[in-house]
Amino acid sequence: MDKYLITTFGCQANMADSEKTSWVMENAGYKKAVDEKDLLSAKNPILIFNTCSVRQKAEDRIFGLNKKTELFKIQNSKLKIILTGCMMHYKEEELKERLPFFDHFVDIKNIDTLPKFIGHRNELKKTNVTTGLRSQSSGKILGRGESLIKRKTSKVSALIPISHGCDNFCTYCIVPLARGREISRPVEQILSDVKKAADGGAKEIWLLGQTVNSYKKTVNFADLLRLVNAIPGDFWIRFTSPHPKDFSDDLIKAMSECEKFAHYINLPVQSGNNTVLKRMGRPYTVARYKKLVKKIRQAMPDIAISTDVIVGFPGETRKQFEDTKKLFEEIKFDMAFLSEYSPRPKTAAAKAFKDDVPHKEKEKRKDEINEVLKKTSLENNKKLIGKTVKVLNGRTEGNKPIGIEGNQPKNKFALAKITKANTWSLKGKLL
Numbered sequence: 001m002d003k004y005l006i007t008t009f010g011c012q013a014n015m016a017d018s019e020k021t022s023w024v025m026e027n028a029g030y031k032k033a034v035d036e037k038d039l040l041s042a043k044n045p046i047l048i049f050n051t052c053s054v055r056q057k058a059e060d061r062i063f064g065l066n067k068k069t070e071l072f073k074i075q076n077s078k079l080k081i082i083l084t085g086c087m088m089h090y091k092e093e094e095l096k097e098r099l100p101f102f103d104h105f106v107d108i109k110n111i112d113t114l115p116k117f118i119g120h121r122n123e124l125k126k127t128n129v130t131t132g133l134r135s136q137s138s139g140k141i142l143g144r145g146e147s148l149i150k151r152k153t154s155k156v157s158a159l160i161p162i163s164h165g166c167d168n169f170c171t172y173c174i175v176p177l178a179r180g181r182e183i184s185r186p187v188e189q190i191l192s193d194v195k196k197a198a199d200g201g202a203k204e205i206w207l208l209g210q211t212v213n214s215y216k217k218t219v220n221f222a223d224l225l226r227l228v229n230a231i232p233g234d235f236w237i238r239f240t241s242p243h244p245k246d247f248s249d250d251l252i253k254a255m256s257e258c259e260k261f262a263h264y265i266n267l268p269v270q271s272g273n274n275t276v277l278k279r280m281g282r283p284y285t286v287a288r289y290k291k292l293v294k295k296i297r298q299a300m301p302d303i304a305i306s307t308d309v310i311v312g313f314p315g316e317t318r319k320q321f322e323d324t325k326k327l328f329e330e331i332k333f334d335m336a337f338l339s340e341y342s343p344r345p346k347t348a349a350a351k352a353f354k355d356d357v358p359h360k361e362k363e364k365r366k367d368e369i370n371e372v373l374k375k376t377s378l379e380n381n382k383k384l385i386g387k388t389v390k391v392l393n394g395r396t397e398g399n400k401p402i403g404i405e406g407n408q409p410k411n412k413f414a415l416a417k418i419t420k421a422n423t424w425s426l427k428g429k430l431l
């Protein structure tokens, strides 16, 4: 049996790319292995790493794979190891030099050519299927993010990229260098993907983009949301990640009007200090961010809000950091993704600023924010006790983990009454 296994690092955009890769492999006759042991017992095993370059830690994990990959090759000499994803875009030579047990380095844009790289006899079946990247009938590159027309999905959560790349060039971020400039997919393709996913049983549609709300094709993002909402079916719509600068009043209106929009949003703030925001290349002020949150909460009082923050940005003083803490106390986020600044090669911040906040201090700042977050998350969760919420597979509409007494039907919506609040999760009873 020919088998493959994919290890994915990074964000949901990478997960969506891994789904495409799975489709390519399965179309070429490979079966997904259950785990590494299952893979290594296959006749022709293919191990794929889809990489992320947003943080140094994710890159270090890839460069730390030599021992493991060498051992795998000893266990099955037919094993082929492939690297794809963001790291490919700016350090291909270094990767080839430092990862001797990897066989092929494939640009994710050309992932449909993978069967050729690995010399598989089936390659891709000759149909009119497009893989998102090139037409299989003409071989013409169509641009990133084309539809997997023949793909059927029964997945409960469907990840649907609506755009790729980013035009913002925040000074710390490698995404525009790794993924290129922003390209929005045609609206018809997105709607067709959503329809197929809903028909295939999806209950949660994630619209994905590096700055999802800067989507611009024949319609803007607010109208795209309305069009997705009009597709028949019982599913939640979620999106990530929006940029505060592109958050229009019309989008807030669309979110509150669309009954399928699940009341949860991740709204990255990155810092609670205007000087730091400016040095990060984030074109909004703290006051504007707060105003935006206020408007969103006025329109949808039950919405859960999370954010992203980078602590220890070059030059961030204790006082500037305290402003971020203060913002957390004021906004009372439900959740946050906290990271310590690490310089990414070739970015404006890495070139212009010294990484001068010591690692220990970065850790301390992260812990301090986490302490505030613990309090606000618990406070918010306690307000839900006694309320009835819609749940799906252990998560609420507000994207909070929930433990349910009684058997929650798998892959189906249910209603639960909240009986207990913990810091990061809820407990409830099925109704």
Ligand code: SF4
Pocket: 166, 167, 168, 169, 170, 173, 174, 175, 176, 210, 211, 243
């Ligand atoms: S908006 Fe900024 S942080 Fe987000 S992907 Fe673009 S450059 Fe990176």
